Amino acid sequence: MLRGFTHQLNSSTLNPGDLQLSVEHLTLSFGGVMALLNISLELYQSEILAIIGPNGAGKTSLLNCISGLYHPQEGHIYYHADDGKQHEITTLRPYHIAKLGIARSFQNIELFRHMSVLNNLMAGAHIHMRSDLFSSLIYWGKAQREQIEFRCFVEDIIDLLEIESIREKQVGELAYGLQKRVELGRALAMKPAILLLDEPMAGMNTEEKEDMARFILDVNEEHGVTIVLIEHDMGVVMDISDRIVVLNFGQKIGEGTPDEVRQNPQVIQAYLGEDQRAFTRK
Amino acid sequence: MQSGIFHSTYQADMALRRTHAEKIRMVLFLLFMAAFPFVADRYYLTLANQVGIATIGAIGLNILTGYTGQISLGQGGFMAVGAYTAGLLTARLGMPWYVSTLAACLATAAIGALFGIPSLRLKGLYLAIATLAAQEIILWVVTHWKTLTGGVDALVVPNPTLFGLQINTDFRFYWVIWLLAGVSALTTVNLFRTHYGRAFIAIRDQDIAAEVMGINLFRYKLLAFAISSFWVGMAGALTAHYRNIVTWERFTVDISVLYLAMVIIGGLGSVSGSFFGAAFMTLLPAFLTNLGRALKSTFPFVDTIIPFVQQAVFGLVIILFLIFEPEGLRKIWKDIKDYFRLWPFSY
Ligand SMILES: Nc1ncnc2c1ncn2[C@@H]1O[C@H](COP(=O)(O)OP(=O)(O)O)[C@@H](O)[C@H]1O
Ligand SMILES: [Mg+2]
Numbered sequence: 001m002l003r004g005f006t007h008q009l010n011s012s013t014l015n016p017g018d019l020q021l022s023v024e025h026l027t028l029s030f031g032g033v034m035a036l037l038n039i040s041l042e043l044y045q046s047e048i049l050a051i052i053g054p055n056g057a058g059k060t061s062l063l064n065c066i067s068g069l070y071h072p073q074e075g076h077i078y079y080h081a082d083d084g085k086q087h088e089i090t091t092l093r094p095y096h097i098a099k100l101g102i103a104r105s106f107q108n109i110e111l112f113r114h115m116s117v118l119n120n121l122m123a124g125a126h127i128h129m130r131s132d133l134f135s136s137l138i139y140w141g142k143a144q145r146e147q148i149e150f151r152c153f154v155e156d157i158i159d160l161l162e163i164e165s166i167r168e169k170q171v172g173e174l175a176y177g178l179q180k181r182v183e184l185g186r187a188l189a190m191k192p193a194i195l196l197l198d199e200p201m202a203g204m205n206t207e208e209k210e211d212m213a214r215f216i217l218d219v220n221e222e223h224g225v226t227i228v229l230i231e232h233d234m235g236v237v238m239d240i241s242d243r244i245v246v247l248n249f250g251q252k253i254g255e256g257t258p259d260e261v262r263q264n265p266q267v268i269q270a271y272l273g274e275d276q277r278a279f280t281r282k
Numbered sequence: 283m284q285s286g287i288f289h290s291t292y293q294a295d296m297a298l299r300r301t302h303a304e305k306i307r308m309v310l311f312l313l314f315m316a317a318f319p320f321v322a323d324r325y326y327l328t329l330a331n332q333v334g335i336a337t338i339g340a341i342g343l344n345i346l347t348g349y350t351g352q353i354s355l356g357q358g359g360f361m362a363v364g365a366y367t368a369g370l371l372t373a374r375l376g377m378p379w380y381v382s383t384l385a386a387c388l389a390t391a392a393i394g395a396l397f398g399i400p401s402l403r404l405k406g407l408y409l410a411i412a413t414l415a416a417q418e419i420i421l422w423v424v425t426h427w428k429t430l431t432g433g434v435d436a437l438v439v440p441n442p443t444l445f446g447l448q449i450n451t452d453f454r455f456y457w458v459i460w461l462l463a464g465v466s467a468l469t470t471v472n473l474f475r476t477h478y479g480r481a482f483i484a485i486r487d488q489d490i491a492a493e494v495m496g497i498n499l500f501r502y503k504l505l506a507f508a509i510s511s512f513w514v515g516m517a518g519a520l521t522a523h524y525r526n527i528v529t530w531e532r533f534t535v536d537i538s539v540l541y542l543a544m545v546i547i548g549g550l551g552s553v554s555g556s557f558f559g560a561a562f563m564t565l566l567p568a569f570l571t572n573l574g575r576a577l578k579s580t581f582p583f584v585d586t587i588i589p590f591v592q593q594a595v596f597g598l599v600i601i602l603f604l605i606f607e608p609e610g611l612r613k614i615w616k617d618i619k620d621y622f623r624l625w626p627f628s629y
């Protein structure tokens with residue numbers, strides 16, 4: 001059964017192409033290790049920005065800075081909200097950044113293992129639930145209405161991700177590929193203005209990757225959600241991203257459309273020997 | 283046979299008792315609880331009342347430790363706060379028992395939240411030790427603040443009355459205790475159908491992801507401590523009113539360990555498990571005592587070793603549970619239900 005999406009999935013009302021996030025001169029080190037060195041980039045509403053680079057290049061660290069898990073030693077991150085306000089998020093706590101509308105998935109799945117798929121998604125919608133403690137304790141009136149309303153919303157996401165048959169399952173028992181899908185669903189339940197995906201297709205077979213790429217495109221094209229995607233599969237990256245940023249040893253060594261990046265000699269150099277065939281494949 | 287459970291509306295799907303079997307079981311359980319005091323003798327009523335109070339306390343601890351994953355060894359101390367608050371307000375200021383009980387719940391919630399502050403930094407064993415410190419601090423204050431608590435002397439609490447009726451028998455207490463146990467069970471189940479409860483479980487399962495989903499860890503951990511302590515305080519307050527006497531010996535760290543065993547054996551993160559655990563840990567010692575008494579006539583020497591055997595069996599049962607059924611009695615009960623639901627097709 002297919003039904004139309006009845007809920008708003010994207011909480012940002014910026015126009016496509018508007019500046020949404022700017023990262024300015026970010027530097028992050030762990031002891032002697034330079035994870036990020038003077039990184040600047042901009043993110044625009046409704047684009048898919050891919051971040052690529054070899055292992056250890058600093059991709060995850062960059063996402064961690066944006067979602068507030070790491071605090072850089074230098075530099076600033078600004079979030080441009082739809083009310084025209086510019087929020088500096090560099091030093092905010094993660095929950096605060098989440099409330100602004102920045103959602104993410106993790107490289108190593110970080111689901112709530114003992115909850116069902118349904119409850120993981122419902123937990124994802126946490127920031128939108130407002131019923132007070134007392135009405136929650138008696139589960140009457142507002143609290144009950146709100147839970148049912150969000151159940152409808154979450155069912156839309158379940159349809160979108162084609163996980164109807166596993167909605168009652170504990171996520172800890174699910175196969176790896178499905179867990180990745182549930183994690184995407186949990187992030188979508190936040191109604192993200194920006195969605196950060198850290199290697200959502202890692203460890204998947206071709207078919208699973210195609211499904212995941214389709215879901216990501218759906219979310220981006222149908223709902224206009226801005227997406228930052230870390231991915232190693234160059235075929236997928238070249239196919240679905242609007243722009244690409246290339247990191248190597250914590251530094252930005254290239255940026256541009258897939259075609260521009262493909263031609264960039266520095267990038268080709270960095271990837272030499274690693275995944276070059278896929279990379280230069282037309 | 284059912285192959286699964288299907289519902290046509292989300293409301294029905296999200297109801298507490300979703301199948302006929304579940305509804306019937308619930309009704310049978312309630313009928314049993316209502317009929318019990320009319321058929322049970324005083325001894326069993328006393329046991330039932332102890333189970334009821336323990337259930338409230340275990341639900342409280344389970345909210346914190348089972349659902350939110352914050353190990354607490356402060357249970358005895360928090361029960362002491364409830365017992366002394368209720369006892370003093372009624373004995374010294376003559377407050378009605380229900381007022382002093384509510385005040386005790388709120389006071390314990392506040393103290394619980396206060397001692398929950400370290401939980402933002404400490405996890406696992408370290409938090410357990412911090413809560414152990416809370417336990418010892420509270421008991422130290424209780425035994426040393428003589429002008430307030432009477433120190434190590436027992437505090438005598440008058441019998442409660444309700445609508446002019448003295449609640450001075452086990453039969454009458456039964457209704458008060460089990461009504462409140464029902465309220466604690468129902469509101470706790472409800473809590474975990476909403477975003478509050480999900481936030482608690484999220485913190486237990488993956489606190490970093492929880493924070494990235496917008497859950498303020500500090501706020502929700504303190505809330506878990508407060509709500510948990512509210513019920514623990516109630517268990518303490520009911521102990522005071524039920525026993526008519528409050529002594530610090532009833533709230534030592536042994537009690538904290540006993541309650542931890544209760545929620546582990548009953549089932550962490552489960553309201554019904556809290557009840558099972560409370561029943562089990564209250565009835566097992568009673569059963570062992572009776573067994574000892576029965577054996578005494580044939581084997582007189584049993585009398586002297588009974589306390590030691592009791593302790594050993596107690597410990598052994600806990601260890602066996604941890605090894606063979608870490609998910610507790612609740613899991614065993616669930617397996618039984620599943621077996622019959624799908625019977626005779628068990629696969
Ligand atoms: N929490 C941390 N503590 C110490 N070093 C870290 C930490 N996180 C990342 N690093 C280091 O920063 C560098 C970049 O790591 P990461 O961002 O995970 O790379 P990528 O995601 O591109 O593979 C690596 O050298 C890694 O060892
Ligand atoms: Mg990484």
